[in-house]
Structure formats: C-alpha cells, structure tokens
Amino acid sequence: MEPASHVASIIAHSGGAIGVAWLMIAFPLIGAAALLLGGRASDKYGHLLGVLMAVASFVVAALAFFQVLGFQPGERRRGVPLYDFIPGIAKVGLLVDPLSISFCLLITFVGSLIHIYSIGYMSHDPARRRFFAYLNLFVAAMLLLVLADNYVGLFVGWEGVGLASYLLIGFWQHKPSAATAAKKAFIVNRVGDFGLLIGIFTIFATFHSLAFADVFSAAGGASSGTLTAIGLLLLVGACGKSAQLPLQSWLLDAMEGPTPVSALIHAATMVTAGVYLIVRSGPIFQGAEAAQLVVTIVGVATLLAGAIIGTAKDDIKKALAGSTMSQIGYMVLAAGIGPAGYAFAIAHLITHGFFKADLFLGAGSVMHGMNDEVNMRKYGGLRKVMPITFVTFLIGYLAIIGFPLLSGYFTKDGIIEVAMEHNAILGWLAVLGAGITGFYMSRLVFMTFFGARRWEPTAHPHESPAVMTWPLIILSIGALGLGAFLIIGNRFMTFLAPAVGAPEELPSFNPFTATGLVTLALVAIGVAFAWFRYGAAEVPAVAPRGSFLTTFARRDLYGDALNEALFMRPGQWLTRLAVFFDNRGIDGLVNGLAAFIGGSSGRMRRIQTGFVRSYALSIFVGAALLAGAWLVVGNL
Amino acid sequence: MTTHYLVLSALLFAIGGVGVLVRRNAIVVFMCVELMLNACNLAFVTFARQNGNLDGQVIAFFVMIVAAAEVVIGLAIIVTIFRTRRSASVDDASLLKH
Numbered sequence: 001m002e003p004a005s006h007v008a009s010i011i012a013h014s015g016g017a018i019g020v021a022w023l024m025i026a027f028p029l030i031g032a033a034a035l036l037l038g039g040r041a042s043d044k045y046g047h048l049l050g051v052l053m054a055v056a057s058f059v060v061a062a063l064a065f066f067q068v069l070g071f072q073p074g075e076r077r078r079g080v081p082l083y084d085f086i087p088g089i090a091k092v093g094l095l096v097d098p099l100s101i102s103f104c105l106l107i108t109f110v111g112s113l114i115h116i117y118s119i120g121y122m123s124h125d126p127a128r129r130r131f132f133a134y135l136n137l138f139v140a141a142m143l144l145l146v147l148a149d150n151y152v153g154l155f156v157g158w159e160g161v162g163l164a165s166y167l168l169i170g171f172w173q174h175k176p177s178a179a180t181a182a183k184k185a186f187i188v189n190r191v192g193d194f195g196l197l198i199g200i201f202t203i204f205a206t207f208h209s210l211a212f213a214d215v216f217s218a219a220g221g222a223s224s225g226t227l228t229a230i231g232l233l234l235l236v237g238a239c240g241k242s243a244q245l246p247l248q249s250w251l252l253d254a255m256e257g258p259t260p261v262s263a264l265i266h267a268a269t270m271v272t273a274g275v276y277l278i279v280r281s282g283p284i285f286q287g288a289e290a291a292q293l294v295v296t297i298v299g300v301a302t303l304l305a306g307a308i309i310g311t312a313k314d315d316i317k318k319a320l321a322g323s324t325m326s327q328i329g330y331m332v333l334a335a336g337i338g339p340a341g342y343a344f345a346i347a348h349l350i351t352h353g354f355f356k357a358d359l360f361l362g363a364g365s366v367m368h369g370m371n372d373e374v375n376m377r378k379y380g381g382l383r384k385v386m387p388i389t390f391v392t393f394l395i396g397y398l399a400i401i402g403f404p405l406l407s408g409y410f411t412k413d414g415i416i417e418v419a420m421e422h423n424a425i426l427g428w429l430a431v432l433g434a435g436i437t438g439f440y441m442s443r444l445v446f447m448t449f450f451g452a453r454r455w456e457p458t459a460h461p462h463e464s465p466a467v468m469t470w471p472l473i474i475l476s477i478g479a480l481g482l483g484a485f486l487i488i489g490n491r492f493m494t495f496l497a498p499a500v501g502a503p504e505e506l507p508s509f510n511p512f513t514a515t516g517l518v519t520l521a522l523v524a525i526g527v528a529f530a531w532f533r534y535g536a537a538e539v540p541a542v543a544p545r546g547s548f549l550t551t552f553a554r555r556d557l558y559g560d561a562l563n564e565a566l567f568m569r570p571g572q573w574l575t576r577l578a579v580f581f582d583n584r585g586i587d588g589l590v591n592g593l594a595a596f597i598g599g600s601s602g603r604m605r606r607i608q609t610g611f612v613r614s615y616a617l618s619i620f621v622g623a624a625l626l627a628g629a630w631l632v633v634g635n636l
Numbered sequence: 637m638t639t640h641y642l643v644l645s646a647l648l649f650a651i652g653g654v655g656v657l658v659r660r661n662a663i664v665v666f667m668c669v670e671l672m673l674n675a676c677n678l679a680f681v682t683f684a685r686q687n688g689n690l691d692g693q694v695i696a697f698f699v700m701i702v703a704a705a706e707v708v709i710g711l712a713i714i715v716t717i718f719r720t721r722r723s724a725s726v727d728d729a730s731l732l733k734h
Contacts, residue, residue, distance in 0.1 A: 608732075608733045609733055610730030610732050613656075613726060613727070616657055617657055620653060
C-alpha cells in the first residue's frame with residue numbers, strides 16, 4: 001500500500017451502517033432522555049437501559065468500522081448528509097472516516113465497559129439512574145463531537161461534553177468539594193471554549209464555510225498569519241478540554257466525581273477531544289508552523305508538569321489524574337508535529353484509553369473494597385486480597401510505563417522517536433517524562449499493592465464483584481496487545497492516512513534505537529528508585545514535609561495559586577470596584593435625584609394651606625403682576 | 637366725564653376685592669364677588685357710551701347672565717356646605733390641603 005501524503009476527498013454515502021451513523025448518537029441520547037424523563041419509575045431497569053444504549057451504539061460503530069474497512073483506502077471518507085439547515089449554506093451532516101470511526105470505536109467500547117462497571121460501582125447509590133442518564137449524555141455528546149462534518153456540529157458536541165462533565169463531576173453535589181470542582185471544571189472549560197469559538201468565527205470569516213471539506217481544501221490558499229491565528233485559537237480550546245497548560249487546573253479537582261466518571265473523562269472521552277481537534281484541523285496547523293511549535297511546546301510542558309504532579313500525590317486518583325495530563329501531553333506533542341505524529345498521537349490515545357480506563361477502574365475497585373479510602377498511605381499489601389484487580393492493574397501499569405511489548409511501549413516510544421526526529425530538545429524532554437512516569441506509576445503500585453498493610457482498622461478489603469472485574473479484564477487485554485497490533489507494520493498509520501495524511505516515508509518499527517534504549521533505562525531507574533523509596537522501605541502514614549520541590553509538586557505546581565493571584569483576586573477587586581461604583585455612582589445619582597425631588601416637593605406642599613382666601617390672594621397677586629407686566633411691556 | 641365713572645368702577649372693584657380677601661362668611665364673600673362683577677359691568681357700559689357702540693353693553697348683559705348662573709350654583713354649594721358643617725365660614729372648609 002502506498003503511503004498517501006494528501007488527504008482523500010469525501011464521498012457522499014447513504015447505505016448500510018455508515019448511512020445510519022446518526023444512530024450511534026441517537027441511542028445514548030434517547031437513553032439519557034428516557035432516564036431523565038422516566039423518573040422513579042425507571043429506577044429498576046434504568047442502569048440496564050443505559051448499558052443497552054451504550055452497547056447498541058458500539059454495535060453500530062463496529063458495523064460502520066467494518067464497512068469502512070471494506071472500501072478502497074482512497075474511498076474511506078464517507079459523508080452522511082442529514083439535513084439542509086440553510087440550503088446551500090449550512091448543512092448538517094456526519095463524517096465517517098478512519099479518524100472518526102477510530103474514536104467512535106474507542107468511545108463506545110470503553111464507554112460500554114465503564115457503563116457495565118458502573119452497575120456494580122454505583123449499586124449502593126440511590127441516584128444510580130440519573131448517573132446512567134448523564135453517562136449516556138456524555139457518550140452521545142462525545143460521539144457528536146467526533147462525527148460532525150463541520151465545526152458547528154463539533155462545537156455542539158464540545159459543549160455537550162462540557163455540560164455532561166459538569167453534571168458528572170458534581171454528581172455527589174451534597175459534597176461542597178464536588179460542587180466546587182464541577183463549577184471549576186465548567187469555568188476553566190469556558191475559557192477554552194471561548195478560544196475555540198473565536199477560532200470558529202475566524203474560520204468562517206476567512207473561508208466563508210464551516211464544513212471540514214470546504215475549510216481544509218481552501219486552507220492552502222489562506223495566509224500563514226491567518227492560519228496561525230486560527231491554530232492558536234483552536235489550541236486554546238484544545239487546552240481547555242484536554243487539560244493542557246495553562247488550563248490544566250480543573251483536571252485534578254475533577255476527581256471529586258465517582259470513579260467511573262474519572263475513567264470516562266480520562267480514557268474514552270473529554271480529554272481526548274483536544275487531541276482530536278488538533279489532528280482533525282491538521283491542514284490548518286500544517287500551514288502555520290508557529291502554531292505547530294506552540295502546540296508541541298504546550299504538549300511537552302504539560303507532559304512534564306503532569307508527571308511531576310503525579311510523583312507527589314498521595315490520593316490514588318489524583319496521582320492517576322496527573323498521569324493523564326502527562327499522557328495527553330504526549331499526544332498533543334505528537335499532534336503538533338504533523339502527519340508524522342498524527343498516527344502515533346491517535347494510537348497512543350486509543351491504547352491510553354484502554355490502560356487508563358483499566359487503571360482508573362482498578363483504582364475504583366480498590367476504593368470500593370476500602371470504604372472509599374483514596375489515601376495510598378493507608379493501602380499496602382492489597383495484592384493478596386484483590387488478585388484480579390491487582391493483575392489487571394499491573395498490566396495497565398506496565399503498559400503506561402512502556403514495558404517492552406505492551407501497548408504503551410509501542411505508542412509512547414513511537415511518539416518519543418518522532419519527537420526526537422522533529423526536535424532533539426523536545427525529544428529528550430519527552431524521554432525524561434517517560435522516566436518520571438516510570439517512577440510515579442511504580443510508586444503508586446508499590447504503595448497500593450505491595451509492602452506492609454497500613455489499613456484503617458475498619459477496612460475489610462475484598463475483591464469486587466464480577467460485573468466490575470470483567471471490564472477490568474477486557475481492558476487489560478487491550479492494554480496488553482493493542483499497541484503491538486496498531487503499530488507493528490504501520491497498520492494504524494496506513495488506516496488513518498486517507499483521513500489525516502501520512503509522512504512520505506513510513507517509519508519502520510525498530511526496538512533497538514538509541515532513544516528507545518535510553519528511555520527504557522530511564523524508566524528502569526525510575527522504577528528502581530520507586531522500589532527503594534516505597535517498595536522496600538516503609539511508607540510513613542503521614543506524608544513527610546518534604547523539600548521545597550515536593551511542596552511545589554503537591555500544590556499542583558502552584559497552578560491554582562497562580563490562577564488565584566492572576567485572575568481571581570483582580571477579578572474580585574474589579575467586581576468590588578464595580579459594586580462600589582454601582583452603589584455610590586449610579587445608585588447615588590438616581591437616589592439623590594429622587595431624594596431631592598421628594599424633599600423639595602415636601603416643602604412646596606406646605607404652600608397648599610386649604611384656606612380659600614389665601615388661594616384668592618395668590619390669584620390676585622398673580623393677576624396684579626400680569627397686569628403690571630402688561631402695562632410695562634405695553635408702554636415700551 | 638367718563639373718568640368719574642371709571643374711578644367709581646375701580647373703587648367698587650377694589651372694595652369687592654378687599655371684601656373677598658378679608659371676609660370669612662361665604663355669603664359676604666359671594667356678595668363681594670358680585671360687587672366686583674358689577675364694577676366691571678359699569679366700566680363696560682361706560683366705554684360703550686364713550687365709543688358710541690353697543691359692544692360694551694352686550695358684554696355687560698353676558699356678565700349678568702353668567703353671574704346669575706354662578707349665583708345659583710354658588711349658593712347651592714354654600715347651602716350644602718352649611719348643612720353638613722353647620723358653618724358658612726370659608727376658613728372651615730379647608731380640607732383640600734397637603
């Protein structure tokens with residue numbers, strides 16, 4: 001198969017599973033509506049309906065995928081027109097191509113597993129039906145985001161994801177921390193959405209269309225300044241949704257939601273949207289080198305920041321959240337490199353979807369058995385009591401640190417190699433990030449599953465029910481083999497080529513490059529260091545004070561403090577100033593005028609005595625004055 | 637010659653005006669108003685005589701008719717007020733104030 005460096009054109013299509021691709025969105029949307037409107041009556045079967053809708057969506061996605069595979073590579077981009085909103089100007093339609101169908105498979109498959117897992121995890125929650133309604137809404141919004149064939153559809157899905165994440169992060173809204181975290185996620189996302197929105201406006205002003213097909217075919221003709229502006233604005237949107245620097249602060253707080261939500265946000269949906277946006281808008285970024293450079297810098301900065309945060313967290317979910325930031329940073333880095341990196345970005349996104357969902361659901365399984373304890377200093381030695389969780393978690397862990405032949409090894413090393421070729425500094429920083437990943441993930445595993453048992457006296461850890469362990473097992477199989485399947489022989493790169501293009505020369509997979517060996521060595525050092533600190537040595541029950549650097553990492557690199565100092569405090573001063581001006585200035589003027597009129601009319605009222613003779617006198621005086629004036633004027 | 641008539645007219649008008657302003661009894665006030673009207677009538681008639689036409693006399697008749705109508709309504713009001721308040725003093729009817 002010849003590598004295609006250009007993107008294939010879109011063919012209108014109306015048959016088979018692709019023709020009814022809208023069903024993928026419709027199923028979970030119907031599920032969400034039915035569960036939200038159904039009320040208490042649907043409590044009994046609500047979770048089953050939610051799972052059914054997610055699985056139905058996956059079936060449609062799988063059928064559409066095989067139909068896409070059946071076409072020649074050059075004919076694999078299929079447009080599904082749905083509706084002429086304004087004939088000739090605004091069309092609503094879906095785009096089923098290798099890129100979007102890859103996302104659909106990931107979202108619906110991992111999403112379905114998370115749905116199934118949630119049956120067990122949320123079994124004691126009285127609002128389980130509402131939870132499944134939101135999960136369905138989340139999946140529907142994410143599918144709309146990736147399937148839309150224009151920027152408006154993408155934006156609608158984008159906002160839907162924001163809404164669903166808000167509802168799910170704040171699902172336990174009786175906890176003030178959860179309510180605050182939900183608001184924080186929503187507000188930080190709004191900042192990104194604002195950038196995306198302005199970017200879409202700029203696209204429309206430049207190209208007079210928002211359909212991907214029109215925009216990308218015309219992108220070559222636009223000036224590089226315009227493309228850079230659009231690229232940077234889209235990057236702001238991507239940063240918000242994908243929790244990249246400087247809009248990363250919501251991700252760690254988002255752990256307040258139930259654990260399956262964290263898995264859904266971090267693995268299958270939401271944070272991957274930014275990577276999707278950058279890869280989908282490839283033709284724009286390829287015309288704007290400055291924007292691409294900024295994307296790669298943001299990616300590298302975030303992958304290091306996330307990794308550093310991950311090293312200092314005692315909360316198992318927050319440590320995993322740091323690792324998500326870091327891994328998404330790798331994807332953004334690869335997406336910023338161009339066609340050479342796209343396939344690795346998406347491949348890493350898919351394998352990450354599997355092993356991160358595996359890790360999060362594993363963490364949820366641990367918490368489920370430990371009375372919702374999240375502090376890893378109170379875990380330890382759990383491998384004996386939770387064997388299935390331990391083994392699946394171990395596979396996810398080995399995959400994420402890039403243990404040879406597991407998924408992360410192929411996809412992450414692919415990104416590092418591409419980055420090294422693109423720019424040595426970026427490459428070495430990515431290698432360093434891999435080493436830190438080895439350290440903090442090992443720390444997490446050693447503190448949780450190895451060492452002495454530091455449990456609370458009330459904890460009685462036990463293995464989770466089958467409905468929770470089976471999703472873990474399936475996900476860990478993906479974490480085991482998916483990377484090799486996608487990367488060896490450039491299978492995924494050739495599959496994606498019609499949608500995103502591919503480099504002139506396909507890379508050949510070579511396990512023994514210098515970069516790869518250095519990466520492995522660094523990861524090994526990280527693991528060994530973690531073993532001596534947290535595996536072989538005793539873990540103190542209370543976190544030691546640590547150095548300045550530890551505090552720096554624990555406080556999320558002072559991201560919140562920075563936001564507070566730069567935006568929150570000045571914002572509060574501004575509102576106080578506005579309130580002062582409103583009270584004293586605007587209200588003062590209006591109230592003062594009213595008081596003046598009221599006071600003066602109170603004084604004038606006293607003239608009205610009620611005595612008819614004084615009225616008569618005033619009439620006489622008035623008449624005399626008029627007569628006198630007339631006499632004077634008349635004589636002039 | 638007309639000067640005398642006009643001076644008389646002005647005197648009558650002034651007496652009526654002062655009466656309206658200083659007297660409290662509504663009937664007297666009313667009579668003073670009539671006095672003022674008739675002072676005007678005198679002036680009209682005087683000027684009619686001086687100018688040798690009938691305009692002033694016609695106006696005087698109009699004034700008399702209007703005065704008659706005014707007396708009817710005014711007396712009715714005064715009688716009504718006297719019935720309810722047992723007083724014909726204009727100072728007692730002072731409800732229409734702040």
